[in-house]
Amino acid sequence: MSTYENYVAQFGQFKKIDAFAYLDYLKSHQDEPRKHGKVVLVTADTPLKASRGEGKTTTSIALIDALRSRGIDAAAVLRQPSMGITAAGSKGGASGGGKASLTHPELVDWGLCGEMAAIAAAQNLLVSFAEKAIDDGSLDTIAVPRVSETPSRSLRRIRVDEGKNDVSERVVLTPTCELMQIVVLSRSMQEIGTRVSDMVAGEKDGKPVRFGEFIDLWRITNILTEAVKPAYTETMQGSPVYVHCGPFANVSIGIPSLVSVELACARHDVVIVEAGYGTDAGAQKWLDIAAREYGAQWPSAAIVVTRASTWRDNPDLRWRYPFHVHRLESLGIPAFPLINLWDGEDGQIPDLRRQASELEFREPIMGNLFRDGGEALVNQLDGFVEALRGDGASAVPETHKGMDILEDVRWIADSAYGVPAERVVMRDGFSESLEAACALCRSLGHDLNDYAVVAVKSPATMTDDDTAPEGSRSVTLKKVEVHAGAGLVQVNLTSSLTTPMPKIV
Structure with a gap:
């Protein structure tokens, strides 16, 4: 053998x-x-x-x-x-x-x-731990979403009514969740454990709380063994x-x-x-x-x-x-x-x-x-x-970690979608979302600009309107979401849904 x-x-x-x-x-x-x-x-x-x-x-x-x-x-x-x-x-x-x-x-x-089912089980268990932390007084809110592999409009926003513990939750598709991103990017089980520990469970008294502060991570990593x-x-x-x-x-x-x-x-x-x-x-x-x-x-x-x-x-x-x-x-x-x-x-x-x-x-x-x-x-x-059979690939470009996130997004729009920086626009509420993400990272002891940017976009369009003349195509920024465990910051742009409905084709 x-x-x-x-x-x-x-x-x-x-x-x-x-x-x-x-x-x-x-x-x-x-x-x-x-x-x-x-x-x-x-x-x-x-x-x-x-x-x-x-x-x-x-x-x-x-x-x-x-x-x-x-x-x-x-x-x-x-x-x-x-x-x-x-x-x-x-x-x-x-x-x-x-x-x-x-x-x-x-x-x-x-x-x-x-892996899809195991990752879903592990992510949903994290949410259950967060719910228990609310019962115990360790959390006021839950930040991490539940997941399902089959989408449902009714689950995009849900509210768990338990009297004084009236908790807002949401459900996203399993492949889009932070735990899936962690498995994709990690090179060892130890790295997965560290990253899960850094995931933000929710807030207590306005401050973020990581999962590593209140759960035993082996419960999650054991689920992910296969x-x-x-x-x-x-x-x-x-x-x-x-x-x-x-x-x-x-x-x-x-x-x-x-x-x-x-x-x-x-x-x-x-x-x-x-x-x-x-x-x-x-x-x-x-x-x-x-x-x-x-x-x-x-x-x-x-x-x-x-x-x-x-x-x-x-x-x-x-x-x-x-x-x-x-x-x-x-x-x-x-x-x-x-x-x-x-x-x-x-x-x-x-x-x-x-x-x-x-x-x-x-x-x-x-x-x-x-x-x-x-x-x-x-x-x-x-x-x-x-x-x-040639002499190899070009050199990998230098890191963008530390680059201002807006400059990074404008660079992506220019290089990947053909939209220059001056036509990257911000929808109402984007600036507030960006500031909230920056504040979250500061509370965690991190800089938002050190995270890799994930553009969340429509799969069928590159810009706000791909049929528009080249000189008027634009990209609209909608909101920012931090995935601290994965080391990613997601920026929603153009028309994007995290739980689209299936197409029968």
């Missing part, structure tokens, strides 16, 4: 990998054989409808199948989907489709990797796939856990990392949070997925796809446009190639991946493979 197999255990029809322990072993045994895989980010155009998606998971699966057929040791790291918001698989879940599918898509789509382990599965063609975590990139960070990517990089030469929604969402957060602030690997290349209908059918929105591709190229990341064709669109290929050439894209990669899987890509990857 190899050393690696000592850290792998059967979990139903999956395998679970103790990534924390395995990576610790590799750090302490420098002579142990390992790989240093290059990261490729699979991102997408901003979808016309948030409920549809462009096919990132299907692309990720087809891509590793194609690379492996060319003799390259490639693997994918996917996000665990949320069962509720995709209406129990009606959107297609997050396991690909057709020939570009996982061996057990129903298990991934229905949450049987396990949830912190990435699941291992395969494509229908036998290619390796790791699945772990899955916060939405519009209302959270939308990336797989950092340890799942590090694990895959230690095992494979090329690691395809899927980031949520479009380049303005998940890719922005991989680059600006995971890589810049948390030391994740800067991508050696990117695949930017679109559908022909998203890219071309609405003249007012055609600017978005070229913006995404050229932005990644401007960061030194070779960005390969991939057009995921639907049935009946094969005849559009010559026209799509012409338009891609006019836009000065790299040679586009095209195919009906649902129908043909990796076979559609094998002969189109010469330029992509050559880029991977």
Whole structure:
């Protein structure tokens, strides 16, 4: 048995990998054989409808199948989907489709990797501890929300009436919660415990109270024992796939856990990392949070997925796809446009190639991946493979920690959405929300500007109105929310909901 197999255990029809322990072993045994895989980010155009998606998971699966057929040791790291918001698989879940599918898509789509339920149980237990602290007189208010994987309008704001202890609570989707963010960003169980300890439970006499001040953290970390382990599965063609975590990139960070990517990089030469929604969402957060602030690997290349209908059918929105591709190229990341064709669109290929050439894209990669899987890509990857054999990625940009939060948000709007600083506006109440967040951090002994910024936005738009002329597009800031345990500050902008209702598509 190899050393690696000592850290792998059967979990139903999956395998679970103790990534924390395995990576610790590799750090302490420098002579142990390992790989240093290059990261490729699979991102997408901003979808016309948030409920549809462009096919990132299907692309990720087809891509590793194609690379492996060319003799390259490639693997994918996917996000665990949320069962509720995709209406129990009606959107297609997050396991690909057709020939570009996982061996057990129903298990991934229905949450049987396990971490979603365990994280929900742990976060809701934290809320229960906070309620008990109110009974005991240790808290006056509760700051941390309950979670559910299935959204409900009636639960967005609730009030628990217990006479003198009349407590306001709320419910958000499990993938968006602070505890999920903590699991995504942490490299050890000890770090998770420290971060949970720093989560703000609520207030007492106007001052914030952390969970570490009144609960035993082992109660939470024990619940997460299996949830912190990435699941291992395969494509229908036998290619390796790791699945772990899955916060939405519009209302959270939308990336797989950092340890799942590090694990895959230690095992494979090329690691395809899927980031949520479009380049303005998940890719922005991989680059600006995971890589810049948390030391994740800067991508050696990117695949930017679109559908022909998203890219071309609405003249007012055609600017978005070229913006995404050229932005990644401007960061030194070779960005390969991939057009995921639907049935009946094969005849559009010559026209799509012409338009891609006019836009000065790299040679586009095209195919009906649902129908043909990796076979559609094998002969189109010469330029992509050559880029991977290059001398490496650009240097990771310097940290923004310490930058004024408004300047940071304006920088994100400019670089990720194409909106200059002077057209970033503040809605009534935003300044008060920002000052309250600053006061909270001061009470905790921290500086709000030291937290990484998470833009909470609509998944289907980049600005207040993407159909507006370029010179008048704006971004409106709505409110600020501190996630002290995760080390993040969330800034709501444009039209954003933390508990959107499912779409039946």
